[in-house]
Amino acid sequence: MGFFGKLKGALKKTTDLLRTDVRDLFKAGEILDEPKLQEFEKRLLLSDMGFAAAQEIVTEVREKHGGRTVDVEAIWSTVKAKLRSLLKGDEDVLYDSDNPVSPLNLQSDGPTVILVSGVNGVGKTTSIAKLANLIQKSGKSVLLAAGDTFRAAAVEQLTMWSERLGCEIVTKPAGTDPASVAYTGCDVGVEKGVDVIIIDTAGRLQTHQNLMDELHKIYRVIAKRIPEAPHEALLVLDATTGQNGLSQAKHFSEVVECTGLVLAKLDGSAKGGVAIAIRQTMGIPVKYVGLGEQIDDLEVFDPDNFVDALIDKEA
Amino acid sequence: MFEGITDNLRSALSFVNRGRLTEASIREGMQSVRQALLEADVNYDVAQNFIERVTERVIGDDVLKSLSPTEQIIGVVNQELIDLMGPVDHSLHFVKGSITVLMMCGLQGAGKTTTCGKLAKLLQAEGRKPMLVAADLQRPAAIEQLRVVGEQVGVPVHTEDPADSTPLKVCQNGVAKAKKEGADVVILDTAGRLHVDDELMKELEQIDRRVQPHQILLVCDAMTGQDAVNSAKTFNDALELDGVILTKLDGDTRGGAALSVKEVTGVPIKFIGVGEQLDKLELFHPDRMASRILGMGDVVTLFEKAQAEISEEEMEDAQQKMSEGKFTLVDFQKQMRMVKRMGSVKDIMKMIPGLGGMSDALGASGEDPEKELKRVDGIINSMTEYEREHPAKIDRSRRNRIATGCGVEPSEVNALLKQFGEMATMMKRMSGMGAMDRMKAVQDIAKNSDPSGNFKVQKQRSKRGPQNANKLKDLKKKQRQDKKKARKRNK
Numbered sequence: 001m002g003f004f005g006k007l008k009g010a011l012k013k014t015t016d017l018l019r020t021d022v023r024d025l026f027k028a029g030e031i032l033d034e035p036k037l038q039e040f041e042k043r044l045l046l047s048d049m050g051f052a053a054a055q056e057i058v059t060e061v062r063e064k065h066g067g068r069t070v071d072v073e074a075i076w077s078t079v080k081a082k083l084r085s086l087l088k089g090d091e092d093v094l095y096d097s098d099n100p101v102s103p104l105n106l107q108s109d110g111p112t113v114i115l116v117s118g119v120n121g122v123g124k125t126t127s128i129a130k131l132a133n134l135i136q137k138s139g140k141s142v143l144l145a146a147g148d149t150f151r152a153a154a155v156e157q158l159t160m161w162s163e164r165l166g167c168e169i170v171t172k173p174a175g176t177d178p179a180s181v182a183y184t185g186c187d188v189g190v191e192k193g194v195d196v197i198i199i200d201t202a203g204r205l206q207t208h209q210n211l212m213d214e215l216h217k218i219y220r221v222i223a224k225r226i227p228e229a230p231h232e233a234l235l236v237l238d239a240t241t242g243q244n245g246l247s248q249a250k251h252f253s254e255v256v257e258c259t260g261l262v263l264a265k266l267d268g269s270a271k272g273g274v275a276i277a278i279r280q281t282m283g284i285p286v287k288y289v290g291l292g293e294q295i296d297d298l299e300v301f302d303p304d305n306f307v308d309a310l311i312d313k314e315a
Numbered sequence: 316m317f318e319g320i321t322d323n324l325r326s327a328l329s330f331v332n333r334g335r336l337t338e339a340s341i342r343e344g345m346q347s348v349r350q351a352l353l354e355a356d357v358n359y360d361v362a363q364n365f366i367e368r369v370t371e372r373v374i375g376d377d378v379l380k381s382l383s384p385t386e387q388i389i390g391v392v393n394q395e396l397i398d399l400m401g402p403v404d405h406s407l408h409f410v411k412g413s414i415t416v417l418m419m420c421g422l423q424g425a426g427k428t429t430t431c432g433k434l435a436k437l438l439q440a441e442g443r444k445p446m447l448v449a450a451d452l453q454r455p456a457a458i459e460q461l462r463v464v465g466e467q468v469g470v471p472v473h474t475e476d477p478a479d480s481t482p483l484k485v486c487q488n489g490v491a492k493a494k495k496e497g498a499d500v501v502i503l504d505t506a507g508r509l510h511v512d513d514e515l516m517k518e519l520e521q522i523d524r525r526v527q528p529h530q531i532l533l534v535c536d537a538m539t540g541q542d543a544v545n546s547a548k549t550f551n552d553a554l555e556l557d558g559v560i561l562t563k564l565d566g567d568t569r570g571g572a573a574l575s576v577k578e579v580t581g582v583p584i585k586f587i588g589v590g591e592q593l594d595k596l597e598l599f600h601p602d603r604m605a606s607r608i609l610g611m612g613d614v615v616t617l618f619e620k621a622q623a624e625i626s627e628e629e630m631e632d633a634q635q636k637m638s639e640g641k642f643t644l645v646d647f648q649k650q651m652r653m654v655k656r657m658g659s660v661k662d663i664m665k666m667i668p669g670l671g672g673m674s675d676a677l678g679a680s681g682e683d684p685e686k687e688l689k690r691v692d693g694i695i696n697s698m699t700e701y702e703r704e705h706p707a708k709i710d711r712s713r714r715n716r717i718a719t720g721c722g723v724e725p726s727e728v729n730a731l732l733k734q735f736g737e738m739a740t741m742m743k744r745m746s747g748m749g750a751m752d753r754m755k756a757v758q759d760i761a762k763n764s765d766p767s768g769n770f771k772v773q774k775q776r777s778k779r780g781p782q783n784a785n786k787l788k789d790l791k792k793k794q795r796q797d798k799k800k801a802r803k804r805n806k
Contacts, residue, residue: 042359045353045359045541046359046541047541048356048540048541048542050354051350051353051354119538119563120424120426120563120591121423121424121425121426121536121563122424123423123424150591151460152459152460152462152463152464152467153456153457153459153460153462153463154456154460156456156459157454157456157459157460160456205563205565207565208565238424238536238538240422240536240539240540240542240543240546241536241538241539241540242356242538242539242540242541242542242543242571242572243354243355243356243540244356244538244540245538245540265422265423265424273540274540293453
């Protein structure tokens with residue numbers, strides 16, 4: 001089962017949700033009136049895409065098709081095009097599903113540093129393991145830095161993963177300043193000449209100023225060892241997160257300038273619609289999606305496929 | 316917590332303060348309330364029903380004809396919020412004379428393992444002997460995490476090697492071991508799952524059937540979006556939940572999940588997690604939560620906090636000093652430290668009715684009340700004992716010395732003294748009041764002070780007491796209008 005199939009499976013529920021509209025709501029020959037649009041708005045809102053994005057789509061549908069007889073195909077192509085433009089933004093990210101590292105800003109000389117952050121329990125450590133696996137598969141060497149020195153057993157969890165993957169890891173005892181782990185990670189990475197250094201951080205809620213300051217320190221310290229690093233700051237987002245995802249993206253970007261999102265746990269029943277809201281308001285693109293608990297279940301995000309899977313009638 | 320929903324609701328409800336209320340204007344206003352709820356991740360249907368109920372009650376209740384429609388509408392919203400989230404039943408229904416088995420379940424990353432530790436700590440404080448069982452064999456290092464948490468709390472943890480055991484076996488052995496070792500509560504930490512995963516769901520059902528836990532608690536991430544309701548429903552269908560524990564409420568989540576879960580599943584929220592430390596688990600009170608959501612403050616929790624942190628003697632001593640009007644910088648410093656023990660200034664302010672908005676203003680203006688407190692503490696520390704008892708005696712020379720001593724500008728020392736003087740005056744005035752009047756006085760301070768927290772005490776101008784500025788304005792306006800009418804008549 002390729003990415004498309006998996007994503008389709010994962011999004012089947014959303015698809016069902018949206019598709020029932022087509023059958024129930026948008027019947028060819030009927031007039032597209034306000035109650036129908038209201039119902040359509042409800043379906044959109046249930047995907048967590050947020051009030052603003054849903055409004056935008058509904059407005060567009062209303063303008064183009066409101067008051068006329070329903071042409072299902074035409075409505076869908078409007079919705080698809082709108083969603084696609086919301087997700088793609090200004091085409092600043094390369095999505096090539098054949099090349100799993102294409103969305104990353106990889107450096108040709110010296111190691112690329114990827115800083116991974118997010119709130120508690122979104123699946124940072126697991127996503128890092130999956131990402132490391134993906135990068136290794138593309139023929140590059142990876143070094144992990146276990147920067148989560150706060151949560152009980154987080155270092156052990158990452159160590160277990162590194163053993164399974166057979167990649168280098170830098171650890172320090174629990175309670176160590178995570179910035180020091182990050183620095184040592186970069187240090188060792190440069191010495192050993194690895195291609196990619198991935199730095200884990202402890203989960204933190206974006207409202208805890210002290211913890212956010214700590215994260216900012218990690219960010220600065222990395223640049224001290226390797227100028228211009230980190231080259232990628234990925235924010236891991238739980239697909240079940242609602243509108244709070246916006247606040248997360250905003251606050252994390254303030255301290256680490258997020259370059260992309262990893263949408264984890266998309267295999268649940270949630271749709272990760274908040275990614276649309278984030279792309280719309282902050283311009284941060286989704287780069288990877290987590291589709292399961294296995295190590296291979298991380299894929300490059302593909303907006304075209306995402307939209308197709310979301311509302312493809314054949315799905 | 317809940318700031319987001321609070322802000323939005325506050326601005327959404329501001330329509331009640333504007334102009335005349337008609338049925339149409341209420342319906343329109345309720346639409347913005349609906350949007351506020353949706354943006355707070357309240358489930359679509361729940362929000363819709365909520366709005367309908369409120370609108371119906373407001374229009375049906377003759378609210379429009381009542382004397383203060385504003386308060387009535389907010390009252391209705393408040394009551395409906397309470398009904399939406401409550402009633403709750405905090406009891407875990409312990410079995411007398413035998414072991415009570417609690418099973419925790421929830422989605423991945425909701426905070427199950429941490430919550431297990433918090434719950435164990437809470438139960439321990441109640442004098443029970445809890446034991447933790449690590450039945451999460453899925454996630455690498457989950458067992459290790461529970462072991463560490465158990466160590467921190469000081470409760471035994473039953474673990475087994477995931478290679479040659481099953482979750483069911485771990486649970487059964489754990490309960491047996493608990494019986495042997497004399498524990499009276501067993502908390503099962505099950506693996507997190509996405510509820511679409513049938514296999515893992517079956518595993519949970521199997522544990523439920525074979526171990527027969529007395530209570531099944533769902534741990535739910537308060538940041539979850541529209542999906543919160545679905546997952547709670549699925550778990551409830553499979554396991555018949557007894558309660559919900561909402562976690563991560565210390566973030567800026569709008570907590571719409573809290574509003575939806577009870578409404579849709581009928582399962583009450585029992586506890587809320589408000590921090591990473593193991594003592595940050597609180598009982599859930601819908602009425603207090605509703606007040607917080609509406610920005611009406613949460614005095615009850617504040618009193619409870621104060622009681623827990625400040626001893627009775629300290630309290631009485633402070634009262635005594637206040638009522639005698641002998642309030643010195645020493646007492647000021649003491650009280651400041653007492654307040655500090657209760658938590659961050661912002662958190663406390665949010666719980667005082669009417670001060671919630673002020674704490675936001677503080678945050679927006681970039682001033683950190685903690686830092687301010689620290690600095691004031693430092694300034695007072697640089698004074699001699701004599702100066703602290705007699706602030707009036709601080710002259711220019713003394714002021715300069717104090718300023719050098721603590722590294723601030725002399726003007727800041729002056730500002731502190733001025734503020735203190737105003738506060739002392741206020742204390743004197745308040746000392747004669749009852750509890751209710753005092754609360755009102757505190758709210759007046761909030762209204763009269765600028766966001767930097769400086770008090771602006773109105774001078775007592777006459778024996779009739781302070782003039783109400785609004786009343787004066789109305790009075791003058793009326794006089795002007797009367798004059799105008801008189802002129803017209805004379806023409």
